[in-house]
Amino acid sequence: MLEIKHYSKIYSENKKAVDDLSITVKRGEIHAFIGHNGAGKTTTIRAVVGVMDFEQGEILIDGHSVKKEPVLCKSLTAYIPDNPDLYEYITGIQYLNYICDMFCVSEGERTSEIRKYADLFKITDSLGDLISSYSHGMKQKLALIGAFIHAPKLFVFDEPFVGLDPEASFNLKSIMKEACQNGSAIFFSTHVLEVAEKLCDTVSIINSGKLIASGNMEEIKGQHSLEDVFMEVVENGKEI
Structure with a gap:
């Protein structure tokens, strides 16, 4: 590979x-x-x-x-650097939808994948918040979800x-x-x-x-x- x-x-x-x-x-x-x-x-x-x-x-x-x-x-490829720089002034869900758009993930698939990984990393309730409000750990989790959702x-x-x-x-x-x-x-x-x-x-x-x-x-x-x-x-x- x-x-x-x-x-x-x-x-x-x-x-x-x-x-x-x-x-x-x-x-x-x-x-x-x-x-x-x-x-x-x-x-x-x-x-x-x-x-x-x-x-x-x-x-x-x-x-x-x-x-x-x-x-x-x-x-x-999915790449996560040692200190991910995410778009601070959009929400978590907007970021994940942006990633799905770039990698042509269908509407149905993205909904189930986002729910799966957000629940697993326990940030579902924060996806509507601005990324600028996230802690470092939450930003890392969001970046990881963005990596896995497009397989x-x-x-x-x-x-x-x-x-x-x-x-x-x-x-x-x-x-x-x-x-x-x-x-x-x-x-x-x-x-x-x-x-x-x-x-x-x-x-x-x-x-x-x-x-x-x-x-x-x-x-x-x-x-x-x-x-x-x-x-x-x-x-x-x-x-x-």
């Missing part, structure tokens, strides 16, 4: 923020993308969703190039659990699993390694712009915790 092939991002003075990165995420997989602050995670994610250009490599979504077919790739083939999340209460975090994990059971794929970054270890099928670890580990979660961590493996490979700087 997602293929990152020899991707590099070069900033000024020939500094490579990401260097020759290759990752594959298959349909039905939840893939954790982890690394320290400044490792290149957000830079990679922005390239995947087409909001940042890159100089080297290729990124494909369901076989389509994000460079050559950017609109098609965006139509297949994309690929979900790309940057720290999706930040700001969520425990019940919302639990429900998000269940929804992510359900989406993958229905044939989607999820590629997301997180600093919460315990969540990644329990939730994800596969994992990639990036350090200073370079991929140092990638593969099946159980194979990567072996008999250790993901946190132990992460600390070891980052401190040693060696690939595994």
Whole structure:
């Protein structure tokens, strides 16, 4: 579903923020993308969703190039950045209807999907309020609902659990699993390694712009915790 092939991002003075990165995420997989602050995670994610250009490599979504077919790739993808910027002066329901309009979700389908996810995240009673009145957690929930209601083939999340209460975090994990059971794929970054270890099928670890580990979660961590493996490979700087 997602293929990152020899991707590099070069900033000024020939500094490579990401260097020759290759990752594959298959349909039905939840893939954790982890690394320290400044490792290149957000830079990679922005390239995947087409909001940042890159100089080297290729990124494909369901076989389509994000460079050559950017609109098609965006139509297949849901993206939530680490700090979603929503339209503050419309209501929650207006925002969700706007998302449904963009992704051509029918009237009947959007009604049932909005009700389903709004009830699950417990913001149904707030959908008529201006988004500017929402807390950070409520805005995160609204952004997540906007991602799930159009059933994309690929979900790309940057720290999706930040700001969520425990019940919302639990429900998000269940929804992510359900989406993958229905044939989607999820590629997301997180600093919460315990969540990644329990939730994800596969994992990639990036350090200073370079991929140092990638593969099946159980194979990567072996008999250790993901946190132990992460600390070891980052401190040693060696690939595994």
